Amino acid sequence: MKKFSVVIAGGGSTFTPGIVMMLLDNKDRFPLRSLRLYDNDAERQGVLGEALAILLKEQAPDVEFLYTTDPEVAFTDTDFCMAHIRVGKYAMREQDEKIPLKHGVIGQETCGPGGLAYGMRSISGMMEIIDHMERYSPNCWMLNYSNPAAIVAEACRVLRPNSKVLNICDMPVGTLRRMSQIIGKQPKELDVRYFGLNHFGWWTSVKDKEGNEYIDQIRDYVAENGYLTQVEVDTQHMDESWQATHKKAKDLLEVDNRFLPNTYLKYYLFPDEEVAHSNADYTRANEVMAGREKTVFDAARKIVANGTAENSDFHIDSHASFIVDLARAIAFNTHERMVMIVENNGAIANFPDDAMVEVPCIVGSDGPEPLAQGRIPAFHQTLMYQQVMVEKMTVEAFIEGSYQKMWQALTLSKTVPSAKVAKELLDDLIEVNGDFWPELK
């Protein structure tokens, strides 16, 4: 079988070790010849890189491994770029969460003003990596799961329309896993129909390979329990805030019980409750910094200190194996069915052609072929339209450096109560984001 050269952009991410281990675990179906980490923060990446070098040497000595801040080294002779960058790191995520909360507005990584702020920070970084990739490996595909995926995907559509960028999110994968547990199946046994934007969508069908429909059964369960299952296997999604999120799907279903909702919709439909339950002094970013970030970097330092990765505290991120499915689909033309973020072009019939939507696609060597989802109801369509226009105007504000447009984008957001609050938010966000944002005039 052909062997592949992979670069992970955002090598210093807390997710990198788990994904590297997942790649090694999947070597039989996705053979590696080279694995590289790329980041613009040498020190942070260095900690993980040094540990992973030890791990690779022990567990996969046949795979060439290196970590670098030099794009030429990183991106030369590369087949796939896996991108999970976080411009501004958790320190800025903390601001994304806390500044809105200060104004009584949802403070969240990807939803609401925090997501828009994060989007404004991410666009330049993403374009830079795409440009590196195209310069040094013109045939390379980017498997992009960087947040905020909706804005990043729209920016790619507008600024790099011809680039080989595949935008995908793990949320539909994660929720499908929960659904499969609810009905006693494996995710791989199920095919879904789904429409939405990233972090903003609904499942309309969940069938097994024989064509049996399970959506009613799942809906009955979610109406009682949300997506909280008895088989809570995913450690990341097990902590209290994630449990509450999965439970909340019950309330989302009440607002419209035709389809199964993406849990992120709670930020748009129940922002008041979410704000009331938030602690503006200690947000998810603080949890992650004190939790996963510390654990992962401590584990890396321990490996380096011990000189071995045996009995390490790195944990395999086996749920990220959808990335391997995606790479395989491209590499081997598998025609895997996957929910991806693509330009609409009619996939959702009553939605703008030029919107980046999340729908099931058949993925082959040329990329995704979206499966048409037909017309969607007015309620869902209107919520999605409002949100997609916020995302589009944010990207336009970035490109034009327009204060007015960014103010208007915030004003349009379902999460922001008024133009007055939008302006106060914007002024605060400009201040803390400094040079991470383009200058807005």
Next chain:
Amino acid sequence: MKKFSVVIAGGGSTFTPGIVMMLLDNKDRFPLRSLRLYDNDAERQGVLGEALAILLKEQAPDVEFLYTTDPEVAFTDTDFCMAHIRVGKYAMREQDEKIPLKHGVIGQETCGPGGLAYGMRSISGMMEIIDHMERYSPNCWMLNYSNPAAIVAEACRVLRPNSKVLNICDMPVGTLRRMSQIIGKQPKELDVRYFGLNHFGWWTSVKDKEGNEYIDQIRDYVAENGYLTQVEVDTQHMDESWQATHKKAKDLLEVDNRFLPNTYLKYYLFPDEEVAHSNADYTRANEVMAGREKTVFDAARKIVANGTAENSDFHIDSHASFIVDLARAIAFNTHERMVMIVENNGAIANFPDDAMVEVPCIVGSDGPEPLAQGRIPAFHQTLMYQQVMVEKMTVEAFIEGSYQKMWQALTLSKTVPSAKVAKELLDDLIEVNGDFWPELK
């Protein structure tokens, strides 16, 4: 010149005397042969009817006058039906205003949950009057300025698509009068371009008959003063709450300074400020009941007591003469240019064809021909889309008797912070509206 038979539906309205006097004042350009009042509240209409009978006998003995609760009497041999009904009267308007405020939401006659509640009350009444009109005078035109005009117009589009109903609002007329004062012109000297929904739009051009553009001059003035002019001639619009409304246009212009905003946009863009300045114990309905309603009915009783309308306290509503312009346009094919509420069908290029929009039209014997306004910017289009879908779903909820759809309509509204608040509002509105609303299941 031909003489016309006119019926006023909502004869018991506080606006009726002023409009009757306006009609008499315009008799030279719109001759009357018959004037009738129609209402389903005999007692209320009777007070005004008795007084107006005296007034007509003195001032226009040649005009047949009567007031009735019998549709056959009212609508037989009628050329124009002027409709300004208010289902539930001011007592229910008070509820429309106070219930949302109780939940921290805009409490207003036509905007936000109050407007939707009023819409749900009004549809049956409007359809009933249209049916009377068509039954007894199939060639009659309805000149409809009943609020909430957006929802009433959408209901007419869906339920009576072929009826001769002309939907028009006095707000664009009133604001144009202010603009004309700002630039030292008369309203009749000016032609506007405008796009929006009812109580939700923007002027894009204000030209004189020679084609000179005044929008920049007006914008500079509004950026300083809002629409508050030195020539405050309109008594209804002179009280404190209206002054604040006209001033507020200054802030609306700041959010987007390309076009001149309709003042009602403040309820959607600055709802938090509006709620903060509202008194939930004494709203506009209370002002009107203690003010205009008392004044008008006292004046009527005085006329009856005196047996003469000489030196009466009825005031002519000369600003309502746009209704005569509209009737004349139909009657005499004048091709008057008027801002009306019509089915879009491309008049706003990037807006749904089946939306009821407010745009300038050329009005002739067959009704309005909308003037195409082209494409509108994303910010305005998205705000309008959200709002028009709220209005459409309200009409659908009415037709289907759907609790779920009404909950969703409220949830979609820019004025409502969450699905939770939407549900609480809906349950309260259902309770106070009782039989005024269809049963929602």
